[in-house]
Amino acid sequence: MTDQTAPPTQTNPAMDRMKASLARRYAAEKRFQSYGIIAIILALSMLVTLFATIIGTGYTAFVQHTVHLDVTLFPQDIDPEGNRDPEVLARADYQSAVNDALYSLFPEATGRSARRDVRALVSSGANFVIRDMVLDNPELVGQRVSVRVPLATEFDQVLKGNIDPAVDLGVIRERSTDIPWTLPPGERLISEGQADYMQQLVRQGEIDASFNRWFFTNGDSRQPELAGIWGAAVGSFFTLLVTLSLSFPIGVAAAVYLEEFAPKNRWTDIIEVNINNLAAVPSIVFGLLGLAVFLQFFGMPRSAPVVGGLVLTLMTLPTIIIASRAALKSVPPSIREAALGVGASKLQCIFHHVLPLAMPGMLTGTIIGMAQALGETAPLLMIGMVAFVVDIPGSPMDPSTVLPVQIYLWSDSPERGFTERTSAAIMCLLGFLIFMNAAAVLLRKRFERKW
Template identity: 80%
Template sequence: MTAESGTKSPTERMRATLRRRYAAERRFQAYGIVAIVVALSMLVTLFVTIIGNGAGAFVQHTARLDISVYPQDIDPGREADLDALARANYQSLVNDALYSMFPEATSRQDRRAVRDLISPGAKFVIRDMVMDDPSLIGQRVSVRVPLSSQYDQVLKGNVDPAVDFRVMRESSTEIPWSLPEGERLISDTQAGYLQQLIRQGEVEGSFNRWFFTNGDSRQPELAGIWGAAVGSMFTLMVTLLLSFPIGVSAAIYLEEFAPKNRLTDIIEVNINNLAAVPSIVFGLLGLAVFLQFFGLPRSAPLVGGLVLTLMTLPTIIIASRAALKSVPPSIREAALGVGASKLQCIVHHVLPLAMPGMLTGTIIGMAQALGETAPLLMIGMVAFVVDVPGSPLDPSTVLPVQIYLWADSPERAFTERTSAAIMCLLGFLILMNAVAVLLRKRFERRW
């Protein structure tokens, strides 16, 4: 008999079902492609924004000054004592050099405008130069010092995009500002002094070495990440020295020696739960235990490392246990079969094979610790610290907290340095994750 009109044969129904199934599969693939494109576009937008805002921080405009290092001002006793040299009045040398370049600035207001051209930290540049080479006392030397941040921003086009460095160098007329004087960082008088300094060929833009060699500063043109980088290094060193042996030892015991009972089940559940605890909770724990109970120094990398150790231990334990589970049972059986003890089997056979996975998990945990801010804020590492720490017990800050401090500053120059510090932090995080991937690819064993 033939099929009734309006009904479909089994073959047609099967084909219709297959068409719907294939269409659903194509839609699902399209959804995945759209999700990947959106994620990549967001990532590209993030990097373009950060790089666009932070690229200017790697360039600093400086001015050349001819400094006369007068002995009567620097070292009256001709003793070349470092303490006396450190206390000398170098600002007067900077002012004398500026006044000689602008003899027409005679009024008090004009001289203040001239002094504002140069960063207040220029005296420290000259101080360090003289202390490194006391033979400069009594000589006339040329030294490049940073411009003040507002003039540096003008030359970078961040104040008025209509004015660039070439126009100010080549033009003999007034600068063609597109913004009224009240909306600019510098007045017309200050702009005239800057243009005069530029036309004399004394100003140039160069690589901002101070960003990588200085600690934090109230002056944006002198602020750097070196103090925060050293603090991060000490903090991660303490974290690694504590978290790696403790985490690996705990993983070995739980995976190889601990009996499977209710107690170990509770421990495993709590370790997994601790990996999801908000990081600020560990900061509160560190504040209560390490600072208030044990009395350890506040804002020290030692305390920061202890707090981050508590935070990264669950990650390292979980990764280490997974690495131990990946070692085939035949390795253990073969070692035990030739007379090795349980400890010898683990130390000489299982642990070396599981070590690449353990190192990968440890590096990922260290990268997570490097980017943490909240627990360190709770233990006082948000303090303004100018000096570069010399040990884990010295007051310090870390890169994420330094970024937080700069982001809270209203100056436009600190916005540049915030993005530049983020670039450095992201670069180091990418490097650490790349090392983890390379270790896994290099030492991973396929069974």
């Protein structure tokens, strides 16, 4: 027998280099995918943290503690002449009726200091709640009515567990009689007497936690327990109404002219470049422009939604023009050629065929521009919409504020009650923005044409 040995294997250096290169390429692709996944996880975690912080701080604003009072509306104090004149009823002294109802709950509070502590339990705006009831139903004059008035913000925040500068909050909620005071008297948020009175109301079941309707029906107020977003919401509505009424037709008309009718020369190139540049200009520049032109030159009313709408129109026009031109470009040239081929004029081709097909993209750009305008603050601060406005605006010419500016004002207030209302207002604003962006996505999906 003869031994047969296997021939030595031949190595191919080129093949080895190619395999090593493929391994490095695959490893690089896996690393890139890992970086992308890590980036998405980080972005989502930051987003969740942001929403958790806002919701965790602001959800308590949707609940308000109220005190049950039996208020006697004496005719000699409310309507001495008995003619039920709304102006007389609006100027009547309702605070005395509130104070008398509070004193009846604590007959032992006879001294000046004790009665001051009793009056501090309810909001200083409780008289306005009763006034609104009487104005809605003047027949209540002369009757004894049962009403719930908001608790003062310090006691409301104590019961919600948001602040603990002087007492153990759980003690009051558990209706205990012992309060472990942790701060000296000069640094306590509420006095011992006020804490005793509040505990007595809790034990008697006179304090109730209910849905905070004032947050959605009131305008701004110095008292956090009475401050609401309705005035700012109406102001935002009027401002966006003016913005939409001006920016949409002007933006669409400008886009149609530039894309379909304007000659391609140096001037139109300059216009297009400037429109693209205006889309990147900081919003506060438009506020300075509105201050100089609309307020100082034309003398328009300060803090009015009509001025805010004009400023936001200037800011959103570049976005709408760019989106509308992109929508017009997406319409196939064959549509235009077919329309012109059957005898349609240029205007008929544009308005009967091209615009209907491009309208979904135009509406999407418009809604995105409106969502951007809804969240703007800086340009509106420059035209005076930062003013403290209590009344609900009735028209675009009335002084008002908007939701982003309202959030800015509340965030600058030191009271803990405004802190939770700031987060609650942010939640409402984010809800509007999410709704508007979702509407833009749905419109695009619903009317989008595939060519």
